[in-house]
Amino acid sequence: MAGYSVVTAGMALKLEQAIGSTADTWLRLQGSYDLAQARQEEGALKVRRLVSRLAGRAMNIPHALGPPRPRMDASRPMAMRRKSAAKK
Secondary structure, eight states, X not given: OTTSSXXXXXXXXXXXXXXXXXXXXXXXXXXXXXXXXHHHTGGGOOOOOOOOHXXXXXXXXXXXXXXXXXXXXXXXXXXXXXXXXXHO
């Protein structure tokens, strides 16, 4: 309360019983406060954006163009694919 301590689940239940508002409300308020604090410090974060391999290929991003994964032969039944893979 008043920026001195975090509202935990247990504290939210106590506040619910003492004041009458729901524990969910208290936890949402705490989450909103935490997010607002984090957004104020957002400029200090150094994060590299992650790009999936497929999205990187579609956008032609060089670091996402690793070796392609082997494709499954969908024309043969799974049992036959297992046998041919075991022979290799």
